[in-house]
Amino acid sequence: VSGKPVSGELVSGKPISGEFVSGKPVSGELVSGKPVSGELVSGKPVSGEPVYRLLEQVLQSLLEEGALDDGGEGGRVVDWKHPEELKKILDLSLDNEGTGDDAFLIQLCRQVIHFSVRTGHRHFLNQLYGGLDPYGLAGAWISEALNTNQYTYEVAPAFTLAEHEVIQKVLNLIGFHDGDGIFSPGGSVSNMYAIALAKYRLDPETKRKGLSHLPPLCMxxxxxSHYSILKAAHWLGIGTDNVTRVKTNLQGQMIPARLEEAIQECLADKKIPLFVNATAGTTVLGAFDPFEDIATICDKYNLWMHVDACWGGSLIFSKKYSSVLKGINRANSVSWNPHKMLGAPLQCSILLIKEMVSINNEPHKLPP
Known part of the structure; x- marks a missing residue:
């Protein structure tokens, strides 16, 4: 932004040149583990006030502990300790009297950093997230520093516009040109939101009356697929017994014929088929369900089709592999977690809705 060059090192440890944010020249090495001279964004000297010294020391601890590195050749993913052993190392007791000792706080921060898992390490393979995006990290710092909610333009004008722009871009990538979306605390919540929307489309009166006036719903x-669908059935009062787990083939993909059989069984039991969840990238096998075939079945029975693309949705950016998402644009909703394959900071999940009209103006046809 400033148009002034920066010397030093970025997260990778390699020299960079370019522009920084403060509008002030920075000398020394940036995030390299060495002191930075110059001025902070506020224009106040970094060494001027206790709060700046504290923040500088926390950043220094992150750098010196290698929290921003990818592990290199010899770095460990974690310095593992048994819980009882770690309790003895970390002084996490909450006393009645506070402490004004910044040295104690910095030491505790350093210990927490040291004994935490390096999810940005090249050998961290335990979960479906990882990596460290320096731009996302910078954005997270700004977001936490400003400490605001994003529910109205009044309290978060810039963030509200940014959210709207990102959502519109992703909607277009998916093929939802008349849709809407919202960020949520995680993929489980995004999937739950989708089921709640399907329930509302089925019968808007469920908002006031709940489900007691309806026959049992089935999904x-x-x-x-991910366990969040069962969890949402529990939370929303549908019940886990009313969730049919459809048989998959050897590649882990839902078998469309088995799906249609399950829907017919639901109707025969005088239940209301509500919702089909297809998956773009299952947790264990990374399977992508046949979206076109599933969409055709959902159209036939007037069911809400949702795609849990929390992991695999990022392939929409790949020219080579995006074909595995063929048919995703036929879904009513899609959930996607940029914090997984794209490495955005946790949590970052989006629920995308194809058409608002499908919620407001198209009542579901209830079975006789």
């Missing part, structure tokens, strides 16, 4: 998901 369908593959046997290899």
């Amino acid at each position: 369908f998901t593959s046997e290899d």
Whole structure:
């Protein structure tokens, strides 16, 4: 932004040149583990006030502990300790009297950093997230420093516009040109929101009356899908017994014929088929369900089709692999977690809705 060059090192440890944010020249090495001279964004000297010294020391601890590195050749993913052993190392007791000792706080911060898992390490393979995006990290610092909610333009004008722009861009990538979306605390919540919308489209009176005036609702998901669908059925009062886990093939993909059989069984039991969850990238096998075939079945029975693309949705950016998402644009909703394959900071999840009219103006046809 400033148009002035920066010397030093970025997260990778390699020299860079370019522009920084403060509008003030910075000398020394940036995030390299060495002191930075110059001025902070506020224009106040870094060494001027206790709060700046504290923040500088916390950053220094992150750098010196290698929290921003990818592990290199010899770095460890974690310095593992048994819980009882770690309790003895970390002084986490909450006393009645506070402490004004910044040295104690910095030491505790350093210990927490040291004994935490390096999820940005090249050998961290335990979960479906990882990596460290320096631009996302910078954005997270700004977001936390400003400490605001994003529910109205009044309290978060810039953030509100940024959210709207990102959502519109992703909607277009998916093929939802008349849709809407919202960021949520995680993929489980995004999936739950989708089920709540399907329930509302079925009968808007469920908002006031709940489900007691309706026959039992039933939902369908593959046997290899994420547990959040069962969890949402519990939370929303549908019940886990009313979730059919549809058989998958050897590649872990939902079998469309088995889905249709399950829907017909639901109708025969005088239940209301509500929702089909297809998966773009299952947790264990990374399978992508046949979205076109599933969409055709959902159209036939007037069911809400949702795609849990929390992991695999990022392939929409790949020219080579985006074909595995063929048919995703036929869904009513899609959930996607940029914090997984794209490495955005946790938590970052988006629920995308194809058409608002499908919620407001198209009542579901209830079975006789």
